[in-house]
Amino acid sequence: MHINLKHYGLDEYFQQQANSYESWLVARVTVQHREVYNVISEYGEIEAVVSGKFAYQAEDYTDFPAVGDWVMVERVDGNYGRTVIHKVLHRRSALMRKVAGAETSGQIIAANIDTIFICMSLNADFNIRRIERYLTMAWDSMASPVIVLTKADLCNDLPEKLNQIYSVSMGVDVISCSSENRMGYDTIYAYVEEGKTIAFVGSSGVGKSTLINYLMEQDVCKTNMIREADDKGRHTTTCRQLLLLPKGGIVIDTPGMRELQIFTGNLSKTFADMEAIAAQCRFSNCSHGTEPGCAVREAIANGSVSEKRFVSYQRLQREIAYAGLNSRQLENEKINRMFGSKGEMKRVKKQFKNKKSR
Numbered sequence: 001m002h003i004n005l006k007h008y009g010l011d012e013y014f015q016q017q018a019n020s021y022e023s024w025l026v027a028r029v030t031v032q033h034r035e036v037y038n039v040i041s042e043y044g045e046i047e048a049v050v051s052g053k054f055a056y057q058a059e060d061y062t063d064f065p066a067v068g069d070w071v072m073v074e075r076v077d078g079n080y081g082r083t084v085i086h087k088v089l090h091r092r093s094a095l096m097r098k099v100a101g102a103e104t105s106g107q108i109i110a111a112n113i114d115t116i117f118i119c120m121s122l123n124a125d126f127n128i129r130r131i132e133r134y135l136t137m138a139w140d141s142m143a144s145p146v147i148v149l150t151k152a153d154l155c156n157d158l159p160e161k162l163n164q165i166y167s168v169s170m171g172v173d174v175i176s177c178s179s180e181n182r183m184g185y186d187t188i189y190a191y192v193e194e195g196k197t198i199a200f201v202g203s204s205g206v207g208k209s210t211l212i213n214y215l216m217e218q219d220v221c222k223t224n225m226i227r228e229a230d231d232k233g234r235h236t237t238t239c240r241q242l243l244l245l246p247k248g249g250i251v252i253d254t255p256g257m258r259e260l261q262i263f264t265g266n267l268s269k270t271f272a273d274m275e276a277i278a279a280q281c282r283f284s285n286c287s288h289g290t291e292p293g294c295a296v297r298e299a300i301a302n303g304s305v306s307e308k309r310f311v312s313y314q315r316l317q318r319e320i321a322y323a324g325l326n327s328r329q330l331e332n333e334k335i336n337r338m339f340g341s342k343g344e345m346k347r348v349k350k351q352f353k354n355k356k357s358r
């Protein structure tokens with residue numbers, strides 16, 4: 001069996017990293033169970049576990065592979081048994097969430113997503129503040145967000161809702177759609193590209209599965225069940241979490257994507273307007289409370305910024321602080337996410353130089 005991994009999104013960025021591990025095979029994670037993964041290599045799909053050394057060296061959950069990750073595995077003959085994951089290649093993007101409980105460590109929900117569709121229905125689920133949260137998270141993941149408003153058929157004030165969305169979406173594309181008449185579906189399709197990975201987030205019931213089934217041209221869960229051994233060797237069936245679309249492109253749909261809590265957020269992009277105004281406050285550390293010369297309070301007073309948006313901005317700021325990370329840690333976190341670690345970044349740079357000078 002020979003599988004063309006380009007269809008699964010293997011491009012120059014990952015191939016170049018993979019080239020530096022000659023004795024291992026490059027593969028992409030398609031399913032994550034608790035400790036067992038499914039990975040697809042050019043020889044087909046196989047179960048995999050991380051090596052003992054890998055687990056020992058991992059500092060937190062984010063170091064472990066996630067669905068969408070490109071990994072280096074040991075070569076195995078034939079498509080049976082389990083292979084060993086030795087390395088996670090540097091992620092181009094990573095969607096994170098808080099780990100349940102009080103821990104401040106994050107968990108990767110999915111990696112290497114190119115376009116993330118933020119779904120919200122135009123009826124019951126409609127909530128501008130929720131869009132702000134998702135946008136903040138999407139920007140931070142380094143995937144490009146697109147807003148998808150579903151159930152347009154159940155909405156009788158679309159222009160007004162769209163205006164509300166535009167006021168917070170800052171140049172992000174907005175698509176409204178309906179499964180009733182397939183309005184907007186072609187526009188969504190236009191974002192799907194050979195070798196590019198997409199994902200859908202949003203509250204339960206907004207219509208994510210409906211859209212995925214449409215793109216897959218079939219009922220995903222019914223047709224993509226795989227039989228495999230669980231941790232205890234029992235045979236179970238699971239749904240693939242990374243799927244090839246029939247006309248090219250890849251969709252990631254993991255249980256964790258379906259409800260997301262904010263872990264880290266990139267406020268400066270979602271709230272570029274607020275930050276620009278805040279930069280004009282007399283004091284650089286202005287809390288926009290009672291300080292004199294506060295440009296934010298002035299903007300609210302003269303109506304150029306809505307009070308609600310300001311409250312939402314402050315709440316998100318607090319949440320990010322609660323996640324236990326200051327801006328410096330956030331930066332480090334980003335470097336880690338992109339390059340594995342600072343040491344790893346140096347190693348890759350060096351490798352690249354050596355290659356060029358050869």
Ligand SMILES: Nc1nc2c(ncn2[C@@H]2O[C@H](COP(=O)(O)OP(=O)(O)OP(=O)(O)O)[C@@H](O)[C@H]2O)c(=O)[nH]1
Nearest residue numbers: 150151152178179180204205206207208209210258
């Ligand atoms: N009227 C209308 N109903 C829709 C539309 N899209 C989806 N639905 C219905 O909404 C319900 C929920 O849709 P799903 O696609 O299962 O929603 P989901 O976001 O995948 O939900 P979870 O699996 O819980 O995350 C289903 O009954 C769909 O038929 C739409 O555009 N218009």
Ligand SMILES: [Zn+2]
Nearest residue numbers: 281286288294
């Ligand atoms: Zn101020």
